[in-house]
Amino acid sequence: MTHQLPRRMPLAELHCHLGSAVTPSIMWGIAHSQGIKTPTKDYWEFRDMITASPKRDHSFDGYLQLFHWTELIQSSPLAMERSVYEVVTGAYRKNNVTTTELRFNPMKRNRGGEQDLDHIIAAALRGMDRAMLEYPIRPGLIFCLDRAFPFELNEIVVEKAITWHDRGVVGIDIAGPESTSFNVADYRKLFRRARQFGLGITVHAGEAGTVEEMAQVLELLEPDRIGHGVKAAYDPRTMAMLRERGTVLEICPTSNLQTAVVSGWEEFRWIFEQFRLNGVKYAISTDGPEMLRTYIRDEMATLGRLGILSYEEQVQAAETSIAASFVPQVSKLPTFVLADAEADDRLEPATREEVEREEA
Numbered sequence: 001m002t003h004q005l006p007r008r009m010p011l012a013e014l015h016c017h018l019g020s021a022v023t024p025s026i027m028w029g030i031a032h033s034q035g036i037k038t039p040t041k042d043y044w045e046f047r048d049m050i051t052a053s054p055k056r057d058h059s060f061d062g063y064l065q066l067f068h069w070t071e072l073i074q075s076s077p078l079a080m081e082r083s084v085y086e087v088v089t090g091a092y093r094k095n096n097v098t099t100t101e102l103r104f105n106p107m108k109r110n111r112g113g114e115q116d117l118d119h120i121i122a123a124a125l126r127g128m129d130r131a132m133l134e135y136p137i138r139p140g141l142i143f144c145l146d147r148a149f150p151f152e153l154n155e156i157v158v159e160k161a162i163t164w165h166d167r168g169v170v171g172i173d174i175a176g177p178e179s180t181s182f183n184v185a186d187y188r189k190l191f192r193r194a195r196q197f198g199l200g201i202t203v204h205a206g207e208a209g210t211v212e213e214m215a216q217v218l219e220l221l222e223p224d225r226i227g228h229g230v231k232a233a234y235d236p237r238t239m240a241m242l243r244e245r246g247t248v249l250e251i252c253p254t255s256n257l258q259t260a261v262v263s264g265w266e267e268f269r270w271i272f273e274q275f276r277l278n279g280v281k282y283a284i285s286t287d288g289p290e291m292l293r294t295y296i297r298d299e300m301a302t303l304g305r306l307g308i309l310s311y312e313e314q315v316q317a318a319e320t321s322i323a324a325s326f327v328p329q330v331s332k333l334p335t336f337v338l339a340d341a342e343a344d345d346r347l348e349p350a351t352r353e354e355v356e357r358e359e360a
């Protein structure tokens, strides 16, 4: 029999992009409240434009294109405050995710310099502050650099993360597909500086990019975590590096299937088998729950139902996500005891069906 994680067990979502995490109806409201001319007057057409679906191509570029409208709509202080607030509180209500680490590139939210970067960042933090006043949660923000950006722009993103670190920016990331103009070695000093200021480091690697680049990232940037990293399963040397350094992989199964980085659940079965055999630590995340129409609990449930992860391994992955969080006060949240949850279901969040009815 497959056991599902008790819904009372709190979870940490370590890999979640703001551009793919806001419920489409809220996104629609934000667009209209700012007078943005939406490309269609039909809500359902709009919903299809910003969400992945089986009808849509499964490709990495196709997935990245979905962000065009979401990033544009989120490009103002008002939109950022509401978006962050809705994502971190929604994750708690829907899935008892008590820590969402929400990532975005502030430079992709300022309309090419038209909006002031600090206003955008302060608004995101205001959204987070409001959420923490209302709910027992500890979210954090991660700033994404982009492989397609020149070094000078990425450097500004890191400096902003350092400036706002005391207020709730907890880490930095590098996103975007491999690019010929991007050289990992150029970032060594900058990342060391970020680390000195207490920022956590995660880097998208071993996803659409090669395992060689992932090994280089591990060697030169010394990240605490790697976004995806599934390609490591094919390279014992990279898995040994992960094990020795205790680097945690943020695995987002549905995302990898949507982008065709992984061919199917059977390949995932093999990938997790390699991680098990090689002592690689991992957390389960969504990458973007609304765009990909999946929650962490759905990911865990599928992995459990297919027998890819045992119940104990699901618990382990949930614990790893909390232990590997960059948010400093996560340990101050009420600690969870499995036995209590099994004895007391009063505080269980709603089921997916109940949530969808309520949020519709």
Ligand SMILES: [Zn+2]
Pocket: 015, 017, 204, 227, 287
């Ligand atoms: Zn990602």
